[in-house]
Amino acid sequence: MSNKEVTIHDIAEILGINSSTVSRALNNSTRVAKKTKDKVFEKAAELGYQRNHLASNLRKSKTFTLGVIVPRISRHFFSSAIAGIEETAFKAGYTVIICQSLESLEREESIINTLLSNRVDGVLVSISMETKNYDHLQGLKQRNIPFVFFDRHCDIANNSKVVIDDFEAAFNAVEHLIAQKSKNIAHFSGPQNLEIYKNRFKGYKAALEKHHILYREELVISSSLMEKDGATNVKKMLALPYKVDGLFCANDVVAISAIQYLKKLHIKIPEDIAIVGFSNESISSVIEPALTTVNQSGLEIGVASTNLLLDKISDKSKQQTHKTILVKTNLIVRKSSLRDSK
Amino acid sequence: MSNKEVTIHDIAEILGINSSTVSRALNNSTRVAKKTKDKVFEKAAELGYQRNHLASNLRKSKTFTLGVIVPRISRHFFSSAIAGIEETAFKAGYTVIICQSLESLEREESIINTLLSNRVDGVLVSISMETKNYDHLQGLKQRNIPFVFFDRHCDIANNSKVVIDDFEAAFNAVEHLIAQKSKNIAHFSGPQNLEIYKNRFKGYKAALEKHHILYREELVISSSLMEKDGATNVKKMLALPYKVDGLFCANDVVAISAIQYLKKLHIKIPEDIAIVGFSNESISSVIEPALTTVNQSGLEIGVASTNLLLDKISDKSKQQTHKTILVKTNLIVRKSSLRDSK
DNA sequence: TATTAAAATACAATCGATTGTATTTTAATA
DNA sequence: TATTAAAATACAATCGATTGTATTTTAATA
Numbered sequence: 001m002s003n004k005e006v007t008i009h010d011i012a013e014i015l016g017i018n019s020s021t022v023s024r025a026l027n028n029s030t031r032v033a034k035k036t037k038d039k040v041f042e043k044a045a046e047l048g049y050q051r052n053h054l055a056s057n058l059r060k061s062k063t064f065t066l067g068v069i070v071p072r073i074s075r076h077f078f079s080s081a082i083a084g085i086e087e088t089a090f091k092a093g094y095t096v097i098i099c100q101s102l103e104s105l106e107r108e109e110s111i112i113n114t115l116l117s118n119r120v121d122g123v124l125v126s127i128s129m130e131t132k133n134y135d136h137l138q139g140l141k142q143r144n145i146p147f148v149f150f151d152r153h154c155d156i157a158n159n160s161k162v163v164i165d166d167f168e169a170a171f172n173a174v175e176h177l178i179a180q181k182s183k184n185i186a187h188f189s190g191p192q193n194l195e196i197y198k199n200r201f202k203g204y205k206a207a208l209e210k211h212h213i214l215y216r217e218e219l220v221i222s223s224s225l226m227e228k229d230g231a232t233n234v235k236k237m238l239a240l241p242y243k244v245d246g247l248f249c250a251n252d253v254v255a256i257s258a259i260q261y262l263k264k265l266h267i268k269i270p271e272d273i274a275i276v277g278f279s280n281e282s283i284s285s286v287i288e289p290a291l292t293t294v295n296q297s298g299l300e301i302g303v304a305s306t307n308l309l310l311d312k313i314s315d316k317s318k319q320q321t322h323k324t325i326l327v328k329t330n331l332i333v334r335k336s337s338l339r340d341s342k
Numbered sequence: 343m344s345n346k347e348v349t350i351h352d353i354a355e356i357l358g359i360n361s362s363t364v365s366r367a368l369n370n371s372t373r374v375a376k377k378t379k380d381k382v383f384e385k386a387a388e389l390g391y392q393r394n395h396l397a398s399n400l401r402k403s404k405t406f407t408l409g410v411i412v413p414r415i416s417r418h419f420f421s422s423a424i425a426g427i428e429e430t431a432f433k434a435g436y437t438v439i440i441c442q443s444l445e446s447l448e449r450e451e452s453i454i455n456t457l458l459s460n461r462v463d464g465v466l467v468s469i470s471m472e473t474k475n476y477d478h479l480q481g482l483k484q485r486n487i488p489f490v491f492f493d494r495h496c497d498i499a500n501n502s503k504v505v506i507d508d509f510e511a512a513f514n515a516v517e518h519l520i521a522q523k524s525k526n527i528a529h530f531s532g533p534q535n536l537e538i539y540k541n542r543f544k545g546y547k548a549a550l551e552k553h554h555i556l557y558r559e560e561l562v563i564s565s566s567l568m569e570k571d572g573a574t575n576v577k578k579m580l581a582l583p584y585k586v587d588g589l590f591c592a593n594d595v596v597a598i599s600a601i602q603y604l605k606k607l608h609i610k611i612p613e614d615i616a617i618v619g620f621s622n623e624s625i626s627s628v629i630e631p632a633l634t635t636v637n638q639s640g641l642e643i644g645v646a647s648t649n650l651l652l653d654k655i656s657d658k659s660k661q662q663t664h665k666t667i668l669v670k671t672n673l674i675v676r677k678s679s680l681r682d683s684k
Numbered sequence: 685t686a687t688t689a690a691a692a693t694a695c696a697a698t699c700g701a702t703t704g705t706a707t708t709t710t711a712a713t714a
Numbered sequence: 715t716a717t718t719a720a721a722a723t724a725c726a727a728t729c730g731a732t733t734g735t736a737t738t739t740t741a742a743t744a
Contacts (some may be wrong), residue, residue: 005485007700018724023701033722048481053459054400055700058729061347063396065439073428074641076624079421086415086442090449095456097407098440100428107432114437117395118407142390143347282418282624299416349730360694365731375692397730400699685744692739702728709722714715 006049015039026051057119065095066309067115069108069125071152073100076282077298078126081150084302085124092310094121105130112136116143122309123147127154129224132193146312150305151296153195160312162305162325166196169294169329170203173276174248176292176331178211180274180339182246186219186237188229188258190250200250200278216242225250230257234265245273252277252284252293259287259336274337289335296329348391357381368393399461407437408651409457409465411450413494415442418624419640420468423492426644427466434652436463447472454478458485464651465489469496471566474535488654492647493638495537502654504647504667508538511636511671512545515618516590518634518673520553522616522681524588528561528579530571530600532592542592542620558584567592572599576607587615594619594626594635601629601678616679631677638671 008026012019017036025032025040032040043049057063066089070078082098089096097120101108108128115123116139123140125147134156140147141156149161177185187204190197201220208215221236223229233254237244249255255277259269269275269289277284277293284291304325315321350368354361359378367374367382374382385391399405408431412420424440431438439462443450450470457465458481465482467489476498482489483498491503519527529546532539543562550557563578565571575596579586591597597619601611611617611631619626619635626633646667657663 005700008702009700019700020702020725021723023703024723027702031722036722048484050455050458050485052400052461052700054396054405054461055729056702058394058396058400058731059700059702061729072425074418074422074425076416076418076421079418079424080416082421082440083414083416083442086440087444090441095439095441095460097437098424098428099432099437100425102429113392116392118437119394119396139390143392347730350732351730361730362695362732363693365733366693369732373692378692394730397699398732400701401730401732403699687744688742690739690741692737694737695735697734698732699730704727705725707722707724709720711720712718714717 005052006044006047007052008049010047011040011043011049015043061119063119063121064093065097065118065120066306067111067118067120067123068096068098069101069111069115069123069127070098071101071103071126071128073098077151077279077296080298081126081302081305082298084299085306088303088306088310092306094310101128103128103130105133109136112139116140116145120145122313124150124305124309126150126152127194128152129191129194132191146309148305148309148312150301151196154193155195158322160308160321160323162301162308162327163196164294164296164301164329165326166199167203167206169278169296169331170200170248171207172203172331173278173292173294174204174207174246175211176333177246177248177274177276177337178207178213180246180270180337182274183213184219184242184244185213185246185248186221186240186244188225188233188247188249188254189220189222190225192222197250204248218242219244223254225254227253227257230254230259231261234258234261238265247273247275249275249277252279252281252291255291255293255336256283256287259289259291270335270337270339274339276331276337280332285334287336292334292337293332294329295332297327301327347394348386348389349394350391352389353382353385353391357385403461405461405463406435407439407460407462408648409453409460409462409467410438410440411443411453411457411465411467411469412440413443413445413468413470415440419493419621419638422640423468423644423647424640426641427648430645430648430652436652443470445470445472447475451478454481458482458487462487464655466492466647466651468492468494469536470494471533471536474533488651490647490651490654492643493538496535497537500664502650502663502665504643504650504669505538506636506638506643506671507668508541509545509548511620511638511673512542512590513549514545514673515620515634515636516546516549516588517553518675519588519590519616519618519679520549520555522588522612522679524616525555526561526584526586527555527588527590528563528582528586530567530575530589530591530596531562531564532567534564539592546590560584561586565596567596569595569599572596572601573603576600576603580607589615589617591617591619594621594623594633597633597635597678598625598629601631601633612677612679612681616681618673618679622674627676629678634676634679635674636671637674639669643669 008022012022025037099111153161280295350361350364354364367379441453495503622637
């Protein structure tokens with residue numbers, strides 16, 4: 001009995017009216033008399049009617065659903081961003097489908113297909129490290145599905161994005177290292193297909209220039225910034241003919257594994273090498289010495305990017321607006337870079 | 343041009359065949375000749391056809407979508423659980439809609455309605471602290487929608503759940519306090535509508551009994567376990583006519599705010615009072631002294647509950663099976679409870 | 685070649701709600 | 715009361731895919 005779901009036709013039949021009137025009544029249309037509406041609402045409640053969004057969405061070709069793609073849900077930054085996204089979307093009557101690429105381009109492509117098939121109204125995406133081919137994202141564009149990058153973006157023409165000011169954050173981080181009397185500052189950089197790493201690198205370079213410190217290409221060591229890269233990078237760095245005394249890492253993960261390896265080598269932090277990371281992952285405050293790092297508010301980015309996306313969705317007309325929102329960061333100074341001696 | 347989406351009818355028309363054949367071809371039915379399938383697949387790829395899941399789902403009344411309700415996405419435990427859920431669901435071809443109740447019953451009810459309207463195939467839920475009325479959950483049941491509780495559950499008849507062994511975990515935690523020579527052990531308990539808090543309380547009591555320590559009702563202080571409750575609870579505790587020297591908290595949040603308040607009062611931890619929390623939130627390793635706590639793997643719980651739910655969904659027949667899966671925990675001993683002196 | 689079975693395809697209804705248009709009812713005005 | 719406008723409701727097509735049944739085509743057998 002409860003197998004068959006209650007439809008507007010059931011309500012219509014019972015009340016002896018047409019299903020179109022029931023539909024309009026439930027949608028509170030002005031075309032339906034108050035008296036009829038009351039009867040419909042009462043009967044709907046009585047029968048436990050639940051509107052079938054599938055049918056409704058199919059007809060309206062609008063789903064009130066947003067797709068979200070992140071590299072990994074359990075990363076603190078992303079889970080905060082998702083929390084902000086969900087809350088903002090929920091308030092606006094949207095539902096959120098969350099997917100994680102796990103840093104795999106293949107999965108990312110597959111996710112986009114799934115989201116397209118589910119006809120989401122818009123997509124929020126923070127791309128994977130592997131994403132050097134943008135065909136799947138162009139696909140979104142061709143289909144005219146609004147999307148907004150947050151945090152990790154790429155340089156597709158005419159996109160909207162919400163990002164932190166990577167340049168400025170990196171600039172400040174490196175200036176801090178310079179203030180701590182670092183002379184030879186190395187940089188562990190990330191995949192250069194990601195704009196965030198390009199900009200962090202640019203900020204690093206600009207800070208050196210401002211303080212008349214010679215930029216040396218060899219001091220920039222690129223990797224995928226995973227845990228395993230810490231030791232490898234440090235080896236490369238120590239093999240250089242410069243006495244590195246400052247290190248700016250493009251994320252916390254590599255900074256922390258670098259610290260661990262340096263400690264094994266009995267190199268003192270911050271005395272020998274002052275270190276700054278990026279992201280303020282929760283581990284960064286736990287490591288000994290605690291890691292100085294750039295704090296970025298995932299929640300704020302999530303909220304801002306959702307609002308931007310919702311704007312784009314409702315603004316179908318002037319779809320051509322493309323915005324970049326820069327969210328401010330702050331440097332959290334901890335022991336890994338603080339030289340009280342001198 | 344790209345406005346109108348490509349449908350099976352377009353493909354059918356171009357190839358001069360019927361749309362039902364196109365549908366069957368795309369679904370790789372044995373009723374379609376190999377030659378026809380090839381033509382269909384080729385044309386579909388050429389036109390950039392994307393199956394409309396809304397239409398398909400409506401017809402099949404099956405959505406391959408799971409609803410997930412958690413109190414708060416950004417909590418480390420829940421984001422790990424969600425990561426496990428998403429990964430398991432994705433592998434099985436399911437999509438995941440994530441919603442957060444923010445500990446509000448009203449929002450939880452509203453979310454359930456949304457999920458019902460979206461006709462999810464199943465629901466994973468960790469209930470809010472406010473949830474003392476189970477009507478909305480009964481609604482899921484009446485509609486015959488499979489659901490599985492994870493972590494926070496309630497005592498609806500005949501449900502399936504994946505939970506940690508709260509009793510055992512609490513028992514071990516309190517035994518640890520006893521081993522550290524605590525004689526008067528208080529317990530900060532949570533809302534008794536949540537089974538997890540009931541069971542943690544039972545474990546506390548059982549450990550006392552085993553070690554022939556008199557159980558005193560006054561030593562159990564219930565609250566909503568929020569940050570604000572730490573100081574209030576501590577005040578109540580110190581007003582008691584017993585010299586409390588051990589404290590088992592039902593979550594980390596209240597444990598940490600208790601520690602902070604106790605430090606203000608210059609009460610030494612662990613010397614004066616040894617403290618154990620519950621959940622291993624990331625802050626717990628940061629606080630001074632670091633908090634001894636029960637570690638629970640969100641990922642593991644997420645994976646297990648998703649598998650259980652998927653089983654229930656495919657097992658429509660023997661729907662009546664109800665399972666409880668207990669996931670093991672371990673106690674992480676840190677400074678807040680370790681008395682090296684004695 | 686004629687007959688029959690099997691394979692392939694076409695037809696048409698359906699999932700449940702929405703919406704433009706047509707029709708009926710009610711209210712307003714002459 | 716007759717006419718007209720406005721309000722309320724009914725009709726019917728539609729969104730795109732699926733699926734049971736009917737029909738046509740192909741292959742197998744007599």
